[in-house]
Amino acid sequence: MPTSRLFVAFALVLSLLAPSVAAALSKTELVEILKVVDERQRNQGDWRSLVYMEQKEKDKVDVAYEALVFRRSQDQRFIILFTKPKASQGQGYLRIDKNLWFYDPSVGKWERKTERERIGGTNSRRSDFDESRLAEEYGPEDLGQEKLGAYTAQVMKLTGKPNIDLAFPVIKLWVDKETKNVLKRQEFALSGRLLRTSYYPRWKKTYSESKKTDVYYPEEMRFYDEVEKANSTFILVKSVDMHPLEQNLFTKAWLESKSR
Amino acid sequence: MGFLLDLRIAFRSLFQHSRRTFFLASAIAGVTALLILLNALSTGVSETMIRAATTLSTGHVNVGGFFKVTSSAGGPIVTDYQKVIDAVKKSVPEMESMVHRGRGWAKIISDLGSTQAGITGLDIKNEPGFRKVIELKSGRLEDLAEPNTMMVFESQVERLKVKVGDAVTLSAQTTRGAANTIDCRIVAIAKDMGLMSKFGVFVPVETTRALYQLRSDTTGAIHIYLKPKFIPDVTAIAARLRGQLEKLGWAVMDADPNPFWMKFQTVAREDWTGQKLDVTTWEDEVSFITWTLTVLKGLTAVLLTILIAIVVTGIMNTMWIAIRERTREIGTLRAIGMQRGGVLRMFLYESLLLGLIGTGTGALAGAGLGAAINAARIHVPLSVQLFLMSDRVQLALHGGGLVRAALFITLVTTLAALYPAYRAARLKPVSAMSHFG
Numbered sequence: 001m002p003t004s005r006l007f008v009a010f011a012l013v014l015s016l017l018a019p020s021v022a023a024a025l026s027k028t029e030l031v032e033i034l035k036v037v038d039e040r041q042r043n044q045g046d047w048r049s050l051v052y053m054e055q056k057e058k059d060k061v062d063v064a065y066e067a068l069v070f071r072r073s074q075d076q077r078f079i080i081l082f083t084k085p086k087a088s089q090g091q092g093y094l095r096i097d098k099n100l101w102f103y104d105p106s107v108g109k110w111e112r113k114t115e116r117e118r119i120g121g122t123n124s125r126r127s128d129f130d131e132s133r134l135a136e137e138y139g140p141e142d143l144g145q146e147k148l149g150a151y152t153a154q155v156m157k158l159t160g161k162p163n164i165d166l167a168f169p170v171i172k173l174w175v176d177k178e179t180k181n182v183l184k185r186q187e188f189a190l191s192g193r194l195l196r197t198s199y200y201p202r203w204k205k206t207y208s209e210s211k212k213t214d215v216y217y218p219e220e221m222r223f224y225d226e227v228e229k230a231n232s233t234f235i236l237v238k239s240v241d242m243h244p245l246e247q248n249l250f251t252k253a254w255l256e257s258k259s260r
Numbered sequence: 261m262g263f264l265l266d267l268r269i270a271f272r273s274l275f276q277h278s279r280r281t282f283f284l285a286s287a288i289a290g291v292t293a294l295l296i297l298l299n300a301l302s303t304g305v306s307e308t309m310i311r312a313a314t315t316l317s318t319g320h321v322n323v324g325g326f327f328k329v330t331s332s333a334g335g336p337i338v339t340d341y342q343k344v345i346d347a348v349k350k351s352v353p354e355m356e357s358m359v360h361r362g363r364g365w366a367k368i369i370s371d372l373g374s375t376q377a378g379i380t381g382l383d384i385k386n387e388p389g390f391r392k393v394i395e396l397k398s399g400r401l402e403d404l405a406e407p408n409t410m411m412v413f414e415s416q417v418e419r420l421k422v423k424v425g426d427a428v429t430l431s432a433q434t435t436r437g438a439a440n441t442i443d444c445r446i447v448a449i450a451k452d453m454g455l456m457s458k459f460g461v462f463v464p465v466e467t468t469r470a471l472y473q474l475r476s477d478t479t480g481a482i483h484i485y486l487k488p489k490f491i492p493d494v495t496a497i498a499a500r501l502r503g504q505l506e507k508l509g510w511a512v513m514d515a516d517p518n519p520f521w522m523k524f525q526t527v528a529r530e531d532w533t534g535q536k537l538d539v540t541t542w543e544d545e546v547s548f549i550t551w552t553l554t555v556l557k558g559l560t561a562v563l564l565t566i567l568i569a570i571v572v573t574g575i576m577n578t579m580w581i582a583i584r585e586r587t588r589e590i591g592t593l594r595a596i597g598m599q600r601g602g603v604l605r606m607f608l609y610e611s612l613l614l615g616l617i618g619t620g621t622g623a624l625a626g627a628g629l630g631a632a633i634n635a636a637r638i639h640v641p642l643s644v645q646l647f648l649m650s651d652r653v654q655l656a657l658h659g660g661g662l663v664r665a666a667l668f669i670t671l672v673t674t675l676a677a678l679y680p681a682y683r684a685a686r687l688k689p690v691s692a693m694s695h696f697g
Contacts, residue, residue: 014445058374099332112332112528116437160438169438189431190440190473227369227431227441 011251030140030156041132041217043242045210047071049217050239051080051129055122058230065120069237073210077250078130080119081258090259096250100126101241103252105259110252116167123196123223123233125167126218132182137164138171145177148184152177168195179203181216186226194226208242217241224246265400266602270609274617277582288673291567292622293629298560300630300655302696305553308650309546312453315393316460317519318545319483320491321498323348323505324363324520325513325537326527327435327478334527335435335472336363336520339535341479344510348482348537351504354490354497359386362468363480363520364431368461372421378460378521379430379564381468381480389485399424399448408467411448411459422446430463434473442471454650456549481520494541502539513538519545571669572676575611581678583607590684591692600685607684611677615670623666630655 025033053065066084067091073076078095090105093113100113136169138158153174162164164258168187176183186196200218208215217237225231248254274281314320323344328334338344341360348358362381367374382390384404391401394411403409410428412420422428424446431441444463452458469476490497499515506512513536516523520538527536543550583590590603598606638653645651 060304110529111525114333114433114437116433116439165330165438167433167437167439173327187439190438191442193429193441195431195439195441217471228374 004044010256024144024185025142025154026141027140031135031143033154033156033175033180034135034140034158037175037182038132038135040180041215042073043131043208043211043215044073045124045242046073046245048239048241048243048245049237052236052238053120053122053124054234055120055249056232056234058228063122065122067120070249071130072245072250073131076130078126079250079255080126080129081255082120090094091120092259093117093119093126094250094252094255095126101252104256104260105256116165123231124221124235128198128221128235134158134171134173137161137166140173143172146174148174149200151183161188176177197224197226198222199224204240206240206242207250210242210244266605266609267341267613269606270613273582273586273606273610274613280402280578280582281614281617284574285621286573287556287571288618288669289625291564291571292619292665292669293626294567295564295669296626296662297630297655297659298522298563299661299665300626300657301653302553302556303326303558303656303658303661304654305556305650306655307656308454309549309553310391310542312456312650313542313546314483314485314602315390316453316456317378318540318542319359320486320542321484321501322481322540322542322545323353323484323501323537324481324540325535326523327535328527328533331533332528333435333437333533334533336480336524337435337472337474337535338481338537339475339478341477341482344505344537347505347508347510348484348501352484352486352497353503354486354493355484356481356487357384357389357485358671359389359485360465360479360482362463362465362472362474364432364468364472365521366430368416368420369429369431370420370426373419375416375419376459377416377473379432379468380460380462381465382462383465394453395451397447397449397451401448403447404462404464406447407464408442408444408470409447409464410444410467411450412446413450413461414452415458416461417449424449425694430467430471432471434471436473438473440471440473442467445612452651454645456546490647491506494543498539498541505537505539511536515539517541517544517547517635518695519548522548568669568672572672575614575673575676576680579607579677582610582685583680587687587692590687591689591694593690595693596686603685604681604686607677607681608674611681612670612674615673618673619666619669622669623662625666627662628659 028121046072049069050067051067053067064085065082065088068081068083070079076095079092081092082090092103094101094103100117102111102113118124119126138160141157143155143157146153147252154177158171158173160169167192169190170188172186173182174184181203182200186194187196189195199222200220202218202220203216204219205214205216217240219237221235223233295325323338324336325338326334327337327339345358345360359382364379366377366379368377384401395402397414404411420428426446427443428446429441429443434440439552439574444467465479469478486494486497502512502515593603634655639651640653
């Protein structure tokens with residue numbers, strides 16, 4: 001091959017590599033992106049929303065749930081109270097003092113659950129309804145940029161920090177370069193196997209009095225089980241309200257009273 | 261001499277009233293056969309339960325326990341298990357053998373199905389008892405020595421739609437709550453062993469450690485197998501071992517007659533962290549199914565009480581009729597010198613002979629029928645398996661049980677004749693001889 005053609009080929013390869021080399025971000029930059037992702041979703045106050053969940057499982061009838069979600073940023077308190085279907089009505093999860101409790105009115109007992117519990121038997125976890133704490137919980141690694149439909153996404157691999165108990169020790173995250181909304185997540189087991197792929201196709205914002213700015217939240221979440229391919233969970237977040245909640249709301253007594 | 265004479269009179273009397281004797285003996289034989297069959301069924305269920313339980317999920321005595329990383333996260337783990345084994349060896353001289361097994365709960369996913377199951381990790385090379393009891397349908401148990409392999413039961417095959425050589429994924433949470441998976445190859449499919457085999461699979465102990473991210477000095481539980489003569493003393497032996505382990509410095513959970521998987525909630529509610537040992541017996545570990553045995557024994561007792569009441573009434577009535585028919589004969593015998601005791605014995609012997617003939621025939625019939633049922637290997641549906649602890653009807657026919665049943669019914673029939681015989685003995689010779697009727 002003549003030298004001139006070799007040079008052209010080398011220049012071509014370089015030009016192809018150039019954008020990705022240029023796009024490579026340092027760990028600090030990635031952490032900053034994660035902080036923005038978290039910050040946009042943090043409301044620094046109380047949160048109330050109505051959530052619809054639909055669970056599809058192979059060889060089973062589809063199940064739809066309706067639940068109320070309450071959150072308090074100050075002490076990371078959290079409640080999910082199921083209102084539909086009738087069989088689940090009154091059941092609820094309460095997170096206080098870093099403990100997740102489940103209440104079933106049919107037996108009238110509280111059960112302590114792990115933070116990684118599947119909510120209502122669906123493929124959703126407590127963290128899917130809670131504030132984002134990615135920068136706090138994971139260390140990022142750059143995987144370059146990728147086109148996801150019309151969006152350009154910053155892709156990164158997140159590895160759980162030591163001594164933090166996480167449901168998914170490794171996450172692959174697609175963040176919209178422009179808005180910093182999460183577009184897609186893939187969650188992996190310790191073994192490295194892909195367990196769940198999540199899509200966040202619709203983001204909304206609501207003005208928060210406590211934060212004095214807009215708070216962003218995914219209005220729609222779609223979780224696809226990658227081990228049992230036929231299983232999926234669809235979540236719709238509606239009627240978000242960030243006004244202060246009752247002081248005594250995050251208590252076992254309150255949840256029990258709503259379960260009667 | 262007198263005994264033989266009394267016996268001869270009793271025998272001739274039975275022979276003379278052959279029709280009545282036949283019906284009564286048939287009734288006694290029927291009750292005896294039923295007693296034998298019901299006893300054989302409950303003994304069969306009990307033996308199957310012990311056999312299945314001590315093969316699949318428990319020793320006669322177990323040292324298990326929980327290790328909690330935080331107050332809400334933990335698992336069924338015994339850490340530094342070799343030290344526990346050493347303590348057990350010193351504390352339980354009644355022990356015949358001992359194995360240790362990993363414990364867990366996971367979702368098993370194949371290409372065509374999934375199921376939740378208890379995961380038992382074992383070292384197949386050190387499980388001679390397991391190899392003797394498990395009946396394979398396909399594959400090789402020896403292959404369980406290889407890492408990431410699995411033995412499943414027939415009923416799980418139906419749900420997972422797998423065969424030997426297929427791969428499945430085990431999905432579970434580690435003790436710290438992180439999701440983990442492990443791929444396993446099916447190396448053996450075993451025949452079902454009743455209800456207990458529906459919810460458990462077996463993997464090498466290293467696979468359970470890898471799935472739950474445990475160190476090599478951890479296990480799920482130590483199963484202690486006792487010499488047969490000490491098996492009835494399991495509760496006392498477990499209580500003694502609990503005390504010994506406490507003395508040696510381990511934190512030990514209070515005695516709780518429930519299987520380990522029913523204790524997760526109780527343990528999660530408590531605020532302690534670290535290791536606590538739990539000493540249980542095989543009866544504790546299968547307590548969730550022993551109620552079936554209690555129900556079966558209760559039903560047997562009720563049914564037998566009713567049947568025995570009927571037989572006792574029948575015998576007493578028959579004796580009253582016989583005494584009435586033979587009042588003059590009694591008077592004559594008394595007149596020629598037979599003492600009251602002789603009359604009493606004559607009727608008692610008659611009843612005893614009747615009992616022996618009836619129970620002997622019943623025992624033979626019951627044993628024959630039981631053997632035929634066993635030979636037929638009658639397969640039962642799942643709902644019945646819940647009670648029988650087996651996928652087929654299995655009756656335990658033991659010689660001792662047959663003899664005990666026959667002697668018990670004979671004793672009952674003899675005692676039933678005691679009062680009529682006593683009344684016959686009290687008859688005055690003169691009034692008896694002049695009796696018409």
